[in-house]
Amino acid sequence: MNVAQARAAGSVDERPVKRLDVMNALSGNRWIRGTIVASPLTILLIGFLVIPLSYIVWGSFEGSKLNFSHYARVFASETNLNILLRTLQTGFIVTVVSITVGYPVAYLLTKLKSRALSTISVFILIPLFTAFLIRTYAWMVILGREGVINNALISLGLVSAPLQLLNTTFAVVIGMAHVFIPMAIFTMYSSMVRIDHDFAHAAQILGAKPVQAFLRVYFPMTLPAVFSAGILIFITAIGFYITPALLGGPSDTMISQLIVTQMTVLLNFELGYASSIVLLLVTIGILFVASLFIPLEMIWSSTSTATLDEKPRVAARLFTRLKRAMEPLLRVTESTIHTVTSPLLTRQARWLWAYTVLVLLFLTAPLIVVVILSFSSSPFVVFPPPGLSMQWWEKLAKATDWHQSFFFSIQLGAAAALVATIVGTMGAFWLVRTQFLFKRTLFLFSLSPLMVPVVIIATALYVFEARLQILGTFGGLVMGHVLLSVPYVIVVMAAALRNFDPALEPAASVHGARPLQTLRLVTLPILKPALLTAGLLAFLTSFDELLVSIFLLGRQTPTLPIKFWGDIKYQIDPLLSAASTLIVLLVTASIITVQLIRDRHNKRTSTSIAE
Amino acid sequence: MNTRVRNLAFGAALLLSAVPFAAQAEDVAENLKGTGEVVITSGGGTWEAAQKKAFFDPFTRDTGIKVVLVPEDHAKLLASIKLGQPEADITGIPGGALKGWINKEAVEEIDYSFFADNTLAGMPEQMKNKYGVGALVSSAVVAFNTSKFPDASKQPKNWVDFYNVKDFPGKRALPKCEKMLDGALLEGALMGDGVSPDKLYPLDLDRGFKKLAEMKPNVGRWWVAGADAPQSLISGEVDIAAAYNGRIFKAKQEGAPVELSWDQSLLQLDFWVITKNSPNKENAAKFLAYISQARPQADFAEAISYGPVNNDAYKLLPKDMVSILPGSPELIEKQVFQNYEWWNETAADGRTNWDVALERCVAMLSQ
Numbered sequence: 009m010n011v012a013q014a015r016a017a018g019s020v021d022e023r024p025v026k027r028l029d030v031m032n033a034l035s036g037n038r039w040i041r042g043t044i045v046a047s048p049l050t051i052l053l054i055g056f057l058v059i060p061l062s063y064i065v066w067g068s069f070e071g072s073k074l075n076f077s078h079y080a081r082v083f084a085s086e087t088n089l090n091i092l093l094r095t096l097q098t099g100f101i102v103t104v105v106s107i108t109v110g111y112p113v114a115y116l117l118t119k120l121k122s123r124a125l126s127t128i129s130v131f132i133l134i135p136l137f138t139a140f141l142i143r144t145y146a147w148m149v150i151l152g153r154e155g156v157i158n159n160a161l162i163s164l165g166l167v168s169a170p171l172q173l174l175n176t177t178f179a180v181v182i183g184m185a186h187v188f189i190p191m192a193i194f195t196m197y198s199s200m201v202r203i204d205h206d207f208a209h210a211a212q213i214l215g216a217k218p219v220q221a222f223l224r225v226y227f228p229m230t231l232p233a234v235f236s237a238g239i240l241i242f243i244t245a246i247g248f249y250i251t252p253a254l255l256g257g258p259s260d261t262m263i264s265q266l267i268v269t270q271m272t273v274l275l276n277f278e279l280g281y282a283s284s285i286v287l288l289l290v291t292i293g294i295l296f297v298a299s300l301f302i303p304l305e306m307i308w309s310s311t312s313t314a315t316l317d318e319k320p321r322v323a324a325r326l327f328t329r330l331k332r333a334m335e336p337l338l339r340v341t342e343s344t345i346h347t348v349t350s351p352l353l354t355r356q357a358r359w360l361w362a363y364t365v366l367v368l369l370f371l372t373a374p375l376i377v378v379v380i381l382s383f384s385s386s387p388f389v390v391f392p393p394p395g396l397s398m399q400w401w402e403k404l405a406k407a408t409d410w411h412q413s414f415f416f417s418i419q420l421g422a423a424a425a426l427v428a429t430i431v432g433t434m435g436a437f438w439l440v441r442t443q444f445l446f447k448r449t450l451f452l453f454s455l456s457p458l459m460v461p462v463v464i465i466a467t468a469l470y471v472f473e474a475r476l477q478i479l480g481t482f483g484g485l486v487m488g489h490v491l492l493s494v495p496y497v498i499v500v501m502a503a504a505l506r507n508f509d510p511a512l513e514p515a516a517s518v519h520g521a522r523p524l525q526t527l528r529l530v531t532l533p534i535l536k537p538a539l540l541t542a543g544l545l546a547f548l549t550s551f552d553e554l555l556v557s558i559f560l561l562g563r564q565t566p567t568l569p570i571k572f573w574g575d576i577k578y579q580i581d582p583l584l585s586a587a588s589t590l591i592v593l594l595v596t597a598s599i600i601t602v603q604l605i606r607d608r609h610n611k612r613t614s615t616s617i618a619e
Numbered sequence: 620m621n622t623r624v625r626n627l628a629f630g631a632a633l634l635l636s637a638v639p640f641a642a643q644a645e646d647v648a649e650n651l652k653g654t655g656e657v658v659i660t661s662g663g664g665t666w667e668a669a670q671k672k673a674f675f676d677p678f679t680r681d682t683g684i685k686v687v688l689v690p691e692d693h694a695k696l697l698a699s700i701k702l703g704q705p706e707a708d709i710t711g712i713p714g715g716a717l718k719g720w721i722n723k724e725a726v727e728e729i730d731y732s733f734f735a736d737n738t739l740a741g742m743p744e745q746m747k748n749k750y751g752v753g754a755l756v757s758s759a760v761v762a763f764n765t766s767k768f769p770d771a772s773k774q775p776k777n778w779v780d781f782y783n784v785k786d787f788p789g790k791r792a793l794p795k796c797e798k799m800l801d802g803a804l805l806e807g808a809l810m811g812d813g814v815s816p817d818k819l820y821p822l823d824l825d826r827g828f829k830k831l832a833e834m835k836p837n838v839g840r841w842w843v844a845g846a847d848a849p850q851s852l853i854s855g856e857v858d859i860a861a862a863y864n865g866r867i868f869k870a871k872q873e874g875a876p877v878e879l880s881w882d883q884s885l886l887q888l889d890f891w892v893i894t895k896n897s898p899n900k901e902n903a904a905k906f907l908a909y910i911s912q913a914r915p916q917a918d919f920a921e922a923i924s925y926g927p928v929n930n931d932a933y934k935l936l937p938k939d940m941v942s943i944l945p946g947s948p949e950l951i952e953k954q955v956f957q958n959y960e961w962w963n964e965t966a967a968d969g970r971t972n973w974d975v976a977l978e979r980c981v982a983m984l985s986q
Contacts, residue, residue, distance in 0.1 A: 087982040094985070153790065153839060154855035174856065175840060258795060258841045258984035266981070269797040272694045274974060275719045387873040388853045463694060470698050558690045562706075566663070570690055574663015580846045 041523070042442060049435030049494070053454055056491045060468030061460070068281035078282035088266070088283070092290065095263040098177070099246035102184045103238050109185065110192035111234070113367050116360045117197045119205065122607055130599050131368045132190045136548050137595040138375050139572050140187065142588045144254045145580065146374030147183050148174060149381075149391045151255075156377070156391065179255040184248060188241045189371060191545070195237040195496075196230070198541040199503040203229050217346045236503040240496065243291055243458045263287055264461040271463060284464040291459040292452055299448065375592060382585035389580050400586040410571060410587055417551055417568040420482075424489035425547035431490065432497025432542060433535075439498070440505040451502075455495045465491070466559040473560060480562020488556040493546035500545065504538030651733065651909050653684045657902040660691035660710040665869070666923065673918035674910045682909065684902050696894065700725045705894035708903040711754045714888040715800045715973065718963035726750045726892040727900060733908035741913060741931035751890030752907045755919070756926030756946035758864040758886055758954065759803035762848065762879040767858040775859050777882040782811030782834060789858030790839030792851045793831075796980035798843060800962060802861055803885040804831070805976060806955070810883050816955040824976060828983050841984070852877050864945055868924040886946055886954045888928075920944055 069076050082088055113132075117125060135143065150156045151173040158170040173179055203226070211221040249265035263283070271280035331338075377391060382400055384393030404410060439451055457465060469488050470479065478484035512534070516526040532539070554569040561570065568591070575584060659675075661667045667688070675686040689707055693716075699706040712720060720726050729752055731739065739747065746753030761781050767789055768774045775787045794802025805822055808830040814823070840851040840860075848862035849870040867879045893903045909915065916927035917935035926946035927933070933941050933948065941947050945954065962973045 085978060085982075087978060087985060090985060091981070148850075148856075149854070152854050152856050172839075253795070253843045254847075258835075258838075261981065261985055265797075268694075269977070272692070273716075273797050274977070275693070275697060275716070275723060277694075277697070388870065388875055389850060390853060467694060467698050470695060471702060474699065474702050474704060555692075558692045559695045561690055563687060563689060566690060571663065574661075574667065574690070576664075576844070576846065580850050 042438070045434045046438045046442075048431040049438060049454065049498075052431055052435075052487075052491065052494060056469065056472070056487055057453075057457065060465070060472040061456075063471060064281050064464055064468050065285060068278060068285050070278055075278075078278045079286070081279060082283050082286050091261050091266055092263050092287070094259075094261070095246050096290075096294070098180060098184075098252070098260070098262065099242050101181055102188060102245045103242040105181060105185045106188035106192040106241050107196075107234060107238050109367060110189045110196060110237075111230075112360060113364050114193045114196040114200055114233075116357075116364050117193070118201050118203070119357070126600070126607070128364065128368070130596055131372060132193055133544075133599055134592055134596060135186065135371045135375055136190050137551070137592050138378060138588050139569060139584075139591070140251065140552055141569070141572050141576050142378055142584055143186065143374045144183060144251050145389065145576075145584075146377040146381075147179065147186070147255060149377050149389065150373060151179050151182070174255065175257040177256065177260055180252045180260050183251045183255040184245055186371065186374065187248075187251065188245065189367070191244075192237045192241060194541050194545065195240060195500055195503070196233045198500050198538040199233040199236070199507050200230050201537055202504070202507040217342065219342055219346045223342065232506055233503055236499050239295065239455070240458070240499050243295075243455060246287075246291065247458060247461055249461075264463070267461045268463050271467070277467075281464065284461050287461065288456060288459050292456075295452055296448075378585045378592075379589050381582045382589045384582045384585075387581055389582065389585075393582075400582045403583055404586045404590065407583075412565050413568045413571045414591070416565040420485060420489065420567060421547045421550040423482075423486045424493060424550040425543045427486060428490045428493040428497050428546040429539065429543045432494045432546070433501050433539065435494070436498050436501035436505055440502050451498075454498055457491050458495045462492075462555045466556045469556065470559045479560065480564065482564065484562075485557065485560045485564065488560045489550040489553055490546075492553060492556060493549040496545040496549060497542040500538055500542040501535070504535055508534065650735075651682045651905040653682055653902055653905055655899060655902055656685040656687050657709065657899050657906050658687045658689060658707045659906075660696065660707045661688035662691045669919060669922035673915050673922055674906075677915060677918075678906055678909050682905060684905065686906075697723065697725055700895050703896055705897050707894060708897040708899045709891055709893055709906060711889050711891055712751075713801055714890060714957065714959045715962050717748065717751050717890050717892070718959065719971075720892060721750050725895050727895055727897060729893065729907065730900075730904040731908075733904045734911065735908070737931070738908065738912050738929065741929040742911060743928075743930065745888065746928040748890065751892045752911060753928035754889040754891045755928065756886060756888055756944075758881070758884040758926075758945035759801065759807070759861060760864050760867065760879045760881065760884040761807075761859065762852060762862040762867045762877055763859045764852045764855070764857075765876045765878050774878070774880070776880040778807045778810035779813065779883075781807065781859055781861070782830065784834075784837050787859065790856070791834065791837050792840040792842055792848055792857040792860035792862070793834070793838050794861060795841045795843050796977055796984060799976065799980055800957075800973065801863075801887060802842075803957070804861070804980070806885050806957065807861055808834070810955075816883060819955060820958040820961045822961065822972075822976075824979060828979060832983060835984075849875065849877060864943075865923055865925050868943060881945075881950050881953045884945065884950075884954050886951075886956045888957075888959075 068078060113128075117128060120128070138146075148155075152158070153170045153172070153174070155174070157173060158167075161167045162170065205226070207229070208221040208226040211225045212218060216224065246262070247264050249262045249268060252260050252262045253265055264287075267280045267283045267287075270276050270283060381389060381391065381393065383396045383398070384390070384400070385395035385397035386393055435454065439447065439454070466488075469491070473479040473484045473487075476484075478487075508531075512530055513526050516530045517523070521529065552569060553567075554573055557567045557570055558573075561567070566574070568587075572584060572587070575581075661670070675688075678684065679686055691710065693710070693712065696706060696710055728749055729747075731747065742753065761775055761777060763775050765774075768787075773787075775781055775783075780787050781791065793807075794804050796804075799805060805824070805827040806819060808827045809819060809822060810816060812826060812830045814826075839857040840847065842848050842851065842860075845863050845866050848860045849866045851857045852860050852862075852867075853870065853875050862879070864879060864884070867877055870877050871879075891907055893900060893907075897903055910919075911929055913927075913929050913931035913935055916929045916932035919925070920927045920932060921936060921940060924940075924943060926944040933944075936944070942949050944950070962971065964972050966972075966975070
């Protein structure tokens with residue numbers, strides 16, 4: 009089995025040798041390599057997910073009592089099912105909106121040179137660093153009855169009475185899309201950047217209209233990126249609850265909120281556990297069904313040859329037939345789109361730029377509100393502020409507890425991002441590059457930290473780490489954050505690896521590179537954009553994480569989100585805006601520094617290549 | 620001259636009445652001295668700041684026992700209690716939750732032997748529960764934006780006015796379902812429908828939810844965090860709100876155009892509990908005995924404007940302060956006690972009234 013695998017995978021460079029003993033040595037080597045690559049993710053998944061989650065499953069029927077009444081209660085009430093359906097529906101809308109809005113921006117990014125790219129990325133990154141609680145409050149300011157939008161509409165005479173924007177599903181979608189659009193852009197960009205625009209170019213030279221070249225050549229190649237971003241967003245979105253709770257109306261209850269209430273208000277842990285298991289199963293079920301229709305496995309299968317070898321699945325065959333039947337209709341649609349968009353597409357870049365600026369404006373709008381609020385003379389969050397003052401900045405300068413929290417969060421985020429990127433990247437290599445049974449299941453399972461409501465993960469890890477006696481230690485906290493950020497790393501890296509030309513590594517080894525040299529000089533440099541995206545997403549996940557930190561913190565310095573949360577629970581004042589603004593300023597400065605260093609590095613490497 | 624004498628006399632009287640308490644505080648501290656630490660959950664923000672000033676710092680100074688704070692999350696705390704290694708020795712819980720914690724065997728009995736006699740004498744019976752010591756008295760009140768209701772004679776003053784959209788037009792703020800207990804959602808609706816405060820319990824759920832359903836189109840904000848209610852009044856999102864008195868008072872103090880009415884306000888009680896198998900049980904009892912004294916209670920009430928659990932604290936507070944503390948002798952006539960026993964009553968299927976009401980609330984609101 010092993011030898012056969014090695015033969016199949018390594019056929020390019022090993023065929024000329026064809027000597028059994030060498031093959032054996034290599035396969036042994038491969039086996040060892042496989043173990044090394046697989047073990048970190050396996051240990052993380054089993055140690056920090058399977059064991060804690062089995063505790064939850066065990067608890068959901070009260071262990072040996074085998075009391076399934078909690079499950080009965082989950083299904084007995086129509087309300088629970090309605091809330092579950094609504095959660096899935098909201099998650100779906102948010103996913104579609106984020107992907108659709110983000111796609112053109114990611115497309116533009118792939119065409120940009122480094123300077124413009126850095127500028128835009130900074131604008132996309134900034135909102136990500138504004139603590140989510142603050143962002144949500146900024147949206148309340150913007151969407152409120154006497155908020156920015158309503159005031160503008162009324163003064164323009166467009167409406168006579170304020171529109172109800174806040175406390176609606178609309179507000180929830182806006183608030184959540186704001187969180188997910190940057191994530192959509194970055195995950196899609198990290199694999200789209202590796203697609204050659206010359207393909208679409210070639211299609212146009214061969215007579216395709218620009219629309220056809222895009223829809224039939226470029227777009228299909230980006231599908232893996234789109235799907236991986238979509239899955240990531242969907243499963244993260246359905247676990248959200250603080251944003252919907254603050255922005256939505258009473259009918260916008262999400263399932264996680266219900267679970268949190270069951271556990272923290274009703275103190276009914278077993279019911280909370282049962283609800284979470286149901287949610288997890290429903291999510292995995294949906295993804296599995298979806299994988300029958302759309303190529304979910306494109307995220308990690310390294311080449312499309314696998315699908316060619318296999319018999320096409322029923323759904324796929326149906327789809328192909330449908331596509332053929334639709335062909336005339338498709339042509340008509342394409343021509344119509346072409347006639348409509350051709351005046352736009354000729355100046356495509358300018359049009360895309362205008363669109364991108366609009367998206368960036370949407371992304372930075374809450375931040376603008378936050379910055380203005382930090383200079384408010386009022387002790388309350390009123391917008392526009394009645395006057396300007398530096399009082400909140402002075403307060404912040406004196407608040408040493410805020411400074412400590414900030415540095416602790418940075419430390420924690422960096423540690424978690426480092427570990428998560430290493431573990432996740434090795435895991436992605438393993439999941440993408442080797443063949444084994446249950447690969448799809450394992451892939452879905454490795455994403456489950458995003459599917460299980462965070463409060464459940466937090467409780468499970470709490471109990472688990474207490475048993476291991478690492479509760480309240482820095483290492484214990486880092487592991488909690490690693491667990492939550494590894495799925496992002498895996499999805500980003502798997503999508504990038506799919507676009508990785510598998511011939512490059514054997515080529516390097518043919519030219520005499522040792523395995524580690526190949527890794528250092530060929531594989532990792534090519535994966536650099538994806539690695540940076542993955543590391544950044546991991547850092548951000550940790551930097552913005554609230555619940556797991558509360559559970560695992562012990563007596564360490566409170567993290568920044570805990571600090572924000574503690575203050576916001578009792579009082580909303582512009583000090584939070586000042587703190588948020590400061591974080592964004594620091595982050596912007598560090599991103600720009602990193603970009604400058606990278607620019608210089610790139611310039612150096614390109615000159616050395618030229619030489 | 621005359622007034623000066625009177626002032627002096629008044630001052631002297633005040634001093635005299637204060638002296639015994641001051642003396643007492645020192646005596647008690649002697650008996651409460653100890654070593655080691657006591658771990659308390661903390662909510663952060665202004666809340667923590669007030670507790671630090673009134674309770675934590677003086678306690679450490681007078682007794683030598685260190686206070687350690689950990690972030691508050693009751694799910695976490697219960698998980699740690701289940702493991703037999705409670706993460707904190709003391710936590711504060713809403714009155715409605717006490718029964719649940721007792722049923723889960725998560726709390727220790729309180730050792731009242733550390734409490735001084737005059738502390739115990741100052742505390743009303745319900746503050747000295749077998750398993751919990753009263754922490755503070757708060758109220759869910761009707762609050763409004765004064766710029767929307769400038770005329771003092773036409774301001775909403777109780778739940779009847781809150782539910783009267785014709786005479787008091789404007790958007791309302793109400794708590795979401797998970798806050799229905801502390802936000803007085805059902806009690807408010809029933810009193811708004813004309814139920815008299817003394818006949819409130821047992822709550823008529825059908826009638827309450829019917830009233831809420833009628834009100835739904837006029838609700839501009841369903842809040843989840845206590846700070847949301849004043850914020851939505853200040854930002855103009857709503858004109859009248861069901862809110863916690865402390866939040867409204869604080870906003871008003873800082874100059875926000877908000878006001879509250881005590882009429883028909885719902886009186887609520889928070890408890891301090893000692894976690895099961897707490898390793899610092901004795902220090903925890905000492906801490907509770909210390910902070911239940913009149914002086915710390917008065918300091919805390921002054922900092923955050925929630926009512927003290929020791930009636931002697933009123934004597935130490937400025938007069939204008941007393942008149943705005945929930946549960947104070949001046950206000951208690953207008954207020955209604957929340958009946959936790961009713962909320963925790965269990966039906967044959969093991970579900971409490973709170974479970975049933977919560978489920979119905981979610982069902983009604985998510986339509």
